[in-house]
Amino acid sequence: MEATARAHPNIAFIKYWGNRDDHLRIPANSSISMNLDGLSTETTVEWADDIAADYLILNGTAQTGPALERVQRHLDMLRRRLNLSAYARVESTNNFPMGAGIASSASSFAALTVAGVAASGRGDIDERELTRLARLGSGSASRSVPGGFVEWHSGDSHETSYAESMAPENHWALVDVIAVISTAHKAVGSTEGHKSASTSVLQTARVADAALRFEQCKRAILDRDFVTFAEVVERDSNLMHAIMMTSRPPLFYWLPGSLEVMESVRSWRSEGLDVCYTMDAGPNVHCICTQERAAEIETRLRQMTYVVDVRTAGVGGAASVVRVSKR
């Protein structure tokens, strides 16, 4: 059978950085994110008897090397879980650029997992289990399976590390106005980056405080309290980057333009605009604001020298099966 699934990337408000278990991708701390509407990965999986190996076509190009190997390992896991012996044809398309700070691995492994399970015909795998399976491919992919505002409970085992929606996409009309600073592929993949976290003497302290930030952020989202939300989101982003910059060797994702945008966002908020920033493992700055401010924020960002593009995304829904068919 063949199935196509679509999943959204997500932007984390309480970051995942550092694993308790690298192999199972059990994170050091719980995290929170929102899915990004309008940005998506669409993946088709066909479990086929007529091919001799898994193959992967990404954005129209057949993949080899590490990218293919990572997907093959995920397919191996799915085969064990679904009791399949077939190889898979996988075709995947992202409608946004890879490796520039918009988490493509999250939407990719979420879509791959949902499509792979749907194509198997198994009806006994619930959303929570889907988030665990996606997590095994890429930690943050767990958060792209449920809809809206999502929490990934770190847990301390495969069973207890799963994601679930804390509020649906229509709970709070936030927009991620993404200031694109550079579209170059980042030098250090996230999987390797997570291993670097423990080389910073500050990581233990960051993780120890994470549960408090998680609760502050969750409460702010549920209450739609932008002031509290902004403070904890920016602090959490800066805490993650503080660990990155003090790792050995250091990881610097900020570019001069990133700093300029973050400074501007703080300044705009002090003028009364509800906007805050957060950054992932790349130079782009995610400016989170309320829907009524999004156009204004986009206009201001486009005027800045280092901002080469601006993308906007509202709150996205759950990963979904687009179609299933027998081949």
Place this chain on the structure above:
Amino acid sequence: MEATARAHPNIAFIKYWGNRDDHLRIPANSSISMNLDGLSTETTVEWADDIAADYLILNGTAQTGPALERVQRHLDMLRRRLNLSAYARVESTNNFPMGAGIASSASSFAALTVAGVAASGRGDIDERELTRLARLGSGSASRSVPGGFVEWHSGDSHETSYAESMAPENHWALVDVIAVISTAHKAVGSTEGHKSASTSVLQTARVADAALRFEQCKRAILDRDFVTFAEVVERDSNLMHAIMMTSRPPLFYWLPGSLEVMESVRSWRSEGLDVCYTMDAGPNVHCICTQERAAEIETRLRQMTYVVDVRTAGVGGAASVVRVSKR
């Protein structure tokens, strides 16, 4: 009597950020610095019976408000220590700009202390005591009293918190090539900044690791081991700024140009140039290199868009009494 003293500012390799005791300026961790030759504060102190209050002329302008008050408190302390009742005329001149990341409070309070003691005629106050007294005015001023490469033992009391030279100025021909990014006065004075350190959840971890960094840095200086020196100096600077950026509210001293220079310095070092960066509470980037590379580094920095000026300073000597006279 009247005395004039000259002291150099210093650039810290292992930073002082955060106090164990704010009032006595007992630091949370020990620090290391080198004095900067060619940059100096020259201060004349006259203990006079014919004036009704302390007065301060700084760079030719009579001072009032917080700047005068801070000096008055220091003079009060000196009066108690020296058993004097006279007020003081203080005239001070810096040959470098204030508040832009070149520690003027260090050279200022070192020169003020040395001049004030010299003008009192007291011969029983040794260098170690001078560093304690300077420390009471501004923590890092303790390090501008001795010469060359200096260590400030944090201690845990007034008596045990003092600075001393670990190596003379001719031990290692390092140069601080200062990339000036902006000459604006910084928004948050260092005294207040130190209090902010404890608002970061990362400060305790930074301080806990400081003794190890101190030893690594001291060993590298004594061995003239630039590779080890560069790694620990940059890490220590990034650790301090990590605390600053995650304080509540956050303190961002980096400007876009600062990031650009730091990235360039890392790149040049990977090409084989012995150069490393360190930053204080301001946007300027101190590029520490060996004397034979200084001209090359200066040339490269001057070509960068955001670098508005470049100052170079070799290793400076101890604070010194320039002249003493009876008025």
